[in-house]
Amino acid sequence: MKALVRLTLCITSLWVLGACSNGDSDSVKSSSVPSSSSSSSSLSLPAVLSGVITYDYVPHKFNHLGLDYSNIQSKPARGVAVELLNPSGDLIASHITNDNGEYAFNTFQNNMVQLRVKAQLIATDNQWNVSVRDNTDNNSLYAIQGGLAPIANENELRNIHIASGWNGSRYANTRSAGPFAILDSVYSGIKKLHSVTPSLVLPPVYFFWSEHNTSAEGDITRGEIGTSYFSSGGIYLLGDADVDTDEYDSHVVLHEWTHYLENTISRSDSIGGDHDANQKLDMRLAFSEGLANAFSAILQDDAFYVDTMGSSQSSGFYINLAEKSHSIRGWYSQRSVGSIIFNYYLSSDNRTAKSIDDLLKTLTRQDYITHPEFASIYLFSEILKLESPASFGSWQNLMSEQLIFSSSAYGEGETNAGGYAENLPVYKLLSLSNPEVTLCSSNRFGSFNSLSNYQFVKIPIEQAGNYRIQVSTSVGSNTDPDIYLYASGSLINASVSSRLNQEVMQDFLLQSTYVLTIAEAKVLNESISNDITHCFNITLSVE
């Protein structure tokens, strides 16, 4: 594929020089159009303008706690868009840097030109398009620009370095390297995925980063983004110095980028929200976050998820994804999910160690994406078993170590209730032959997105028709049950009225399997801190 792209570029170039002659991955990719500059007269001699784009990378300290400004490294800006502009600012030619940060243009001596490097990863065959923008400045695209100068030599070198802005004790200058550090983390991720699936096409994605992006929630145009997060509109990253910055926290960048992968080339059923790695979580959130933690480590072969913050970015915490002994283990633990996926990635038991191949294929299989069950450690296990049966034994061993005892999509046979017996079975069965179930919604482990807030009900429909789902209170008073109906993880109906002690949903259901989630509305409210456990009877009937 790469060879084909390179050949296409060479054919479309007006001047074919050494830049296109090499077939190895270090060669530079060139795309040129005729210059409209008046200086490129017919008497001009050809020239090659080349160079290297580098940026300041600030590593983490050896103990993983804080950024290490005493070891700032100059790294190549890989895969970024380089443009050659004429004195009017018009585009003459564009280029993509190679893995050494190198670019090359075929041009003419005496041409007045300047370079512009966009904070954008772009593939010549449109397989990816990643840009970093400023949400506090009309979502403008970050770029750096060289000076306007004539090409003085037949082989001219123009190198550009993008600095961190650190003066030895604080950020005293513009933090130009930030957007390029973010892109380089993503470039590592793209390369890892393409090492096993070269044809993978990734939809465009925007990162929004600013020195003003802080941990207060409010007006995003002022940088009040709350935290680093993924949304359908893009990935927002913190950048507020001495508070919380994430541009050099490559695991945080790739964690959020994995949420983007889930939502574009796979599926995510996560209900989101704030979460601590040491909490018992809703299993949909636990799987999504554990997967994102594991992939952030896998994509760069670094087991330590590191998040820095605080004064001079000198504080922080880390998660060792290879670690197996967690205080909270189970299908509701993001630590367990992350540990299983990462240690399976390391495993060489009937598979190639450190290959992401079977993990990626599982995530992108149609039977995973369209399965009626929610994306959870259970569904992933069932589909991985189909994808990679020979190595499934090692996966199951890792599951057992994390006290997860079922590998079927519905968690059938699970015996770990997470400290609350009402959590089992993971999916309660509601059907015309089993038309009534009782379940309990509780905030005993936290609110909104914690274990036991929602309970899950599997509803197999054998004949299409109008159905009625009714909820009534069995334990508790002044209850407010809410119900949500899903098909393949997509919400298709919700009944969330404020009626006391009951809820009703009527819908036409096809011959298929649906999933219902039920919660007491009060356990979803994070400002309510008293203990609430309400139990409900759910009935299914034909209308």
Add this chain to the structure above:
Amino acid sequence: MKTGIIGFLLLLMLASFSFADQTTYKKSPGKPRAAAVFLDSDIIRLLPHQIIVTDIKIKYTADTISYRVYATDGLILTELGSSTEVDDKKNRILSVPVKLTVDAEGRFYIHIEIATQKEGVETKGVISKVVSSEPYSTTRMMNKNTLSNKIQILPSTETIKKKNDE
């Protein structure tokens, strides 16, 4: 007939409530951080030179919590102590009373760097509160999904030379 119309209107109200409320079941997934949230997410408003005392309450589920409170330039913050209230086995409330004042109109932040420990495992995070002394009319509208063609040029260093001179 009248009862029927009222019943229909009630049904409509319930149906619209159900629809409008659907968005609350899901939030954006953020990065892992210490499980601590403000009980009250409102902006703190005050006038220039006004002195206010407010109690910042943080709910957390960990076994222990430590914190550092600080403010952005222009916001004068005095910590008036702190207390932890445990209202049952898991829900703990950290109260941090603070005295605040500003000299000018503007938008400021109280940052709280938090470290929590649960069963020996430490997690950290920063949560922040907006303090505004701006007139209400200056509140800007946001449209986070609008992209522009604008390019923001950042400073960089360029070196130009003849390639053979390397």
